[in-house]
Amino acid sequence: MTSRPAQMWTQVVRYVQDRVDGWRSGSPASQRYVAVVLLVLLTLTLVVSSFAYWLAPVGPVFVWLLVGMLLLRFRPLVLVTTWGVVGTVAVAVADAVGPQELDAARVTATITLVVAAALVLLQSSRQRSGLPTLLGESVLSDLRDRLQRQGVVPPLPAGWSSESAMLAADSVGYAGDFLVARLDEEARCLEMILVDVVGKGVAAGTAALQFAGALGGLLGAVPPRRLVAAANDFLLRQESDEAFATAVHVRLDLCSGDYEVLSAGHPPVLRLDRADGGWRVDTARGTALGVTVQAEAEPSRGRLEPGDALMFYTDGVVERPGQDIDAGIEWLRSTATELTGPTGPAGPTGLAGLPRRVLRRVARGDDDRAVLVLHRLPTPDPARTSR
Structure with a gap:
């Protein structure tokens, strides 16, 4: 009692x-x-x-x-x-x-x-x-947490892994870079879209939250091309001269490893080929969202074999003042190859924690930065397993 x-x-x-x-x-x-x-x-x-x-x-x-x-x-x-x-x-x-x-x-x-x-x-x-001051801060913190939770890739089935890292401009905790992901467990299909909204830090955080909500409702509900077109129309309807963004969308079959990448003005995806252990630049290209009525997109398709990986990133990782972006992409490709290390029977040795290690190599800048790596795990060697 x-x-x-x-x-x-x-x-x-x-x-x-x-x-x-x-x-x-x-x-x-x-x-x-x-x-x-x-x-x-x-x-x-x-x-x-x-x-x-x-x-x-x-x-x-x-x-x-x-x-x-x-x-x-x-x-x-x-x-x-x-x-x-x-x-x-x-x-x-x-x-x-x-x-x-x-x-x-x-x-x-x-x-x-x-x-x-x-x-x-x-x-x-x-x-x-x-x-009130405290309540307004509480609301902002809640919005930030919601945006970050949307960027968590769902737990993937056996044989797949993903890692991501994001760093806001000036370390303010609010970023214009965001990720929206959806896993269809029945079809064993993963869809993700990484977006970089114009602006940085708090200024881009609210626009990113609104845009993320719109894309979250469309992801998986419409085909990739219609999703990109709808995102473009959404930004064109905004009453702002700075309402544009770059984005990269990937649709991945988790059974076969087949994928399709659509890019809307985004820096090209990097692909790791286990056969030679090097990262290569993907060919998907397109027009940024919110710029023209008809956004053009040339997709790329491929298949991830066991040990292969895809790296997605935003322009804050590769852009430098006074430097061509192609030089930044080449820097990222060589840096990722160096950090990944040699390829062995179990695949590349340095993929664990790769997004964070890449961001640590990026020179301090005034733009948001994000890196995501999607990896198909190597198939165990039966001969080595039986020993």
């Missing part, structure tokens, strides 16, 4: 959790609740300050205003801030006309509080989302 203190503690925890969940919803009721709590705390602070300023000076009032900036929308924040400033000034004036002495330090602190309150309101008024 649960003790009464334990029951009370459980109720308190549940009550607090309900208040937090209500605040995260952004509802008017939760905003009123937070505003009332802050008004009560401000009032208590001002009452103590009026009797014993040394115990509750201007500092605690400023702390409550900062808490309000983090938790409240603009309108309730105006009420809380006004109450805090008016109350502080009123207490100072009362002390000035009363028996207590109003020194220069307190006058300076009061003026500083007024200026700080104005800055708090200015910052809150410039929140374009209309959400």
Whole structure:
């Protein structure tokens, strides 16, 4: 049987959790609740300050205003801030006309509080989302996490593996590079599309999320050519002169290893041939999305034998200021060959962690960078297995 203190503690925890969940919803009721709590705390602070300023000076009032900036929308924040400033000034004036002495330090602190309150309101008024600072950050983090979860390749059946690595510009955590993947387990077919939206970092993150949602609904539902055409039409309908992107789409039969690559202005895919251990440039070419009404695409087709692999990447990996992109592609091809190492009976020896190792070789730049490697595992040698 649960003790009464334990029951009370459980109720308190549940009550607090309900208040937090209500605040995260952004509802008017939760905003009123937070505003009332802050008004009560401000009032208590001002009452103590009026009797014993040394115990509750201007500092605690400023702390409550900062808490309000983090938790409240603009309108309730105006009420809380006004109450805090008016109350502080009123207490100072009362002390000035009363028996207590109003020194220069307190006058300076009061003026500083007024200026700080104005800055708090200015910052809150410039929140374009209309959400409190903390809640707006929570929404952005959730959007970032959703975009990253969409870029996870589903677990592949035996005989296949995939690895990816992505690095946002300036390490801000938001990128215009994204991947959408779909695995049809019944047909044993994998479809993936790697996209590089124009821009970088936070500026491209929101556009990437919107575009990823649109492509996620089409991937696997329409043929690859229609998917690329629909993506092109989607970008053309956007009211922006910078709404364009490059993309590469691959459809892979996980039974036979047959694949088809469609490129829309994207840097060419690299293919590892186990027979010679070198990476070769794929021939798929096409027009970037959102540029022309009829996006042209010349696909390439092939078959991945056991030990072969495909590498997909964005232009941030191979582009350098003042350098031709072909030179960057050749650098990536030779670097991947070096990192992969010699080819043996079990296939290339250096494919594990290859995307991260490639990104570590890329010079620091101001563009998003992404690498994905899709590998067909070598077939075990019966002679070696029987030993």
